[in-house]
Amino acid sequence: QQQVKQSPQSLIVQKGGISIINCAYENTAFDYFPWYQQFPGKGPALLIAIRPDVSEKKEGRFTISFNKSAKQFSLHIMDSQPGDSATYFCAASYNFNKFYFGSGTKLNVKP
Amino acid sequence: GAGVSQTPSNKVTEKGKYVELRCDPISGHTALYWYRQSLGQGPEFLIYFQGTGAADDSGLPNDRFFAVRPEGSVSTLKIQRTERGDSAVYLCASSSRDGSGYTFGSGTRLTVV
Numbered sequence: 001q002q003q004v005k006q007s008p009q010s011l012i013v014q015k016g017g018i019s020i021i022n023c024a025y026e027n028t029a030f031d032y033f034p035w036y037q038q039f040p041g042k043g044p045a046l047l048i049a050i051r052p053d054v055s056e057k058k059e060g061r062f063t064i065s066f067n068k069s070a071k072q073f074s075l076h077i078m079d080s081q082p083g084d085s086a087t088y089f090c091a092a093s094y095n096f097n098k099f100y101f102g103s104g105t106k107l108n109v110k111p
Numbered sequence: 112g113a114g115v116s117q118t119p120s121n122k123v124t125e126k127g128k129y130v131e132l133r134c135d136p137i138s139g140h141t142a143l144y145w146y147r148q149s150l151g152q153g154p155e156f157l158i159y160f161q162g163t164g165a166a167d168d169s170g171l172p173n174d175r176f177f178a179v180r181p182e183g184s185v186s187t188l189k190i191q192r193t194e195r196g197d198s199a200v201y202l203c204a205s206s207s208r209d210g211s212g213y214t215f216g217s218g219t220r221l222t223v224v
Contacts, residue, residue, distance in 0.1 A: 004153075006153075032210075034213075036215075041217065042217050043115070043202055043204075043215030043216050043217045043218050044154065044202075044215050045215070046213065046214075089153050089154075091153075095210070096142070096206065096209070096210025096213065097159055097166070097167055098144065098156040098159055098167060098170070099144075099146075099154070099156065100156070101153030101154050101155070102153050103151075103152055103153050104151070104152065104153050
């Protein structure tokens with residue numbers, strides 16, 4: 001059973017637009033929800049993360065919205081830039097022991 | 112070093128051969144994790160070390176896969192009798208005991224031909 005489901009698989013956004021990626025999780029014991037950015041040939045890099053006791057977290061142009069009752073969370077990238085073009089993964093973990101990753105969203109920001 | 116170092120960056124091996132993949136964690140990080148990332152997929156957990164011991168090896172797909180961390184720092188992932196389906200990027204991550212500073216390396220791309 002897939003623990004974390006991510007959509008869409010790919011996304012094309014114009015420069016300056018808003019990119020939105022969604023994730024849903026199964027296990028209510030998860031207590032940490034990060035988003036990772038991955039460029040080709042590189043490992044995933046932490047972008048932003050949230051705990052389930054808050055509904056939103058913002059860092060610069062990146063915002064996580066968290067809906068505990070629906071078991072869903074999303075990443076919003078405001079004022080998207082061509083340099084944001086990468087693959088984004090949501091993940092969930094319990095006590096940092098291991099992360100369950102979504103299948104990824106390939107974002108292409110057109111100039 | 113400043114980050115998690117994985118060597119080699121690329122490894123091509125023949126089906127049936129044995130391979131070892133190395134991970135050098137961030138200095139001082141007690142926790143070390145191995146993941147496998149197949150093409151177009153998210154990383155999948157393999158094994159997690161806290162110090163020298165494997166705290167959770169539930170993600171290892173079968174007994175051909177084994178990992179060690181004898182001195183609580185460098186870890187080696189060992190794959191016996193490699194199969195074409197083992198081809199993937201193997202990622203290592205490390206963190207402090209409480210999970211802070213969780214950082215991934217760039218991975219080893221393993222190709223079994």
